[in-house]
Amino acid sequence: RGVISVSELRFGLDTFGDTQNDDAGNPISAAQTIRNVIAQGVLADSLGLNNFNIGEHHRDDFAVSSPDTVLAGLATVTKTIGLGSGVTVLSSDDPIRVYQRFATIDALSSGRAEITAGRGSFIESFPLFGYELSDYGVLFEEKLSLLAEALKERPVTWSGTTRGCTRGTYWCAISIGDHRWRSCAICSLCWAVSRCIERVWARRTSSVDSFSRTYQRYR
Numbered sequence: 001r002g003v004i005s006v007s008e009l010r011f012g013l014d015t016f017g018d019t020q021n022d023d024a025g026n027p028i029s030a031a032q033t034i035r036n037v038i039a040q041g042v043l044a045d046s047l048g049l050n051n052f053n054i055g056e057h058h059r060d061d062f063a064v065s066s067p068d069t070v071l072a073g074l075a076t077v078t079k080t081i082g083l084g085s086g087v088t089v090l091s092s093d094d095p096i097r098v099y100q101r102f103a104t105i106d107a108l109s110s111g112r113a114e115i116t117a118g119r120g121s122f123i124e125s126f127p128l129f130g131y132e133l134s135d136y137g138v139l140f141e142e143k144l145s146l147l148a149e150a151l152k153e154r155p156v157t158w159s160g161t162t163r164g165c166t167r168g169t170y171w172c173a174i175s176i177g178d179h180r181w182r183s184c185a186i187c188s189l190c191w192a193v194s195r196c197i198e199r200v201w202a203r204r205t206s207s208v209d210s211f212s213r214t215y216q217r218y219r
Helices: 030-046 067-075 095-108 133-150 208-218
Strands: 012-015 051-054 082-085 156-158 166-169
Touching (some): 012 030, 030 051, 030 067, 051 067, 095 133
Parallel strands (some): 012 051
């Protein structure tokens, strides 16, 4: 009773696309790091792992700001492995767009897409996308509520204080298959919504010289 059999265990890998140095000590570009993440996912799939999850950050030390875009790429070059975010920072994203993007990944992967929706233990996305940290709690609560409604795949009527209202609206032409979902605590800061379910890398630049330095670093 309460014992999990070996056959029920699932194994996977998580990555944030950490920026690193090569064997000679030279920095590996963000672009190459993302290509390396794709190669790691392909290898994990070939070895029979169950899941490959990619996190979202908007910082210099992590290359992946748009995990769903990388997962979409993996969907086309893998066969059986589950493809998930770890996490999607729902508080600073739009839940309907999150739903649509992962519905697309689900279609590309024949039903292997998963989402973990989090509050954001790193907070750089809040000022980046114009949100106030004082709304940290209510942003997540309301957006999680709307995402849960979208997962029902029927017209949604919803209202809140952090987003415009919806009245009997249906947004997605792609139907998602098995969309079981659950919520659980993650590091006391995040909650997860599982099954079924952008760093367009951005930095504010105030001068042409600043933009040039950024371009040369990430070209």
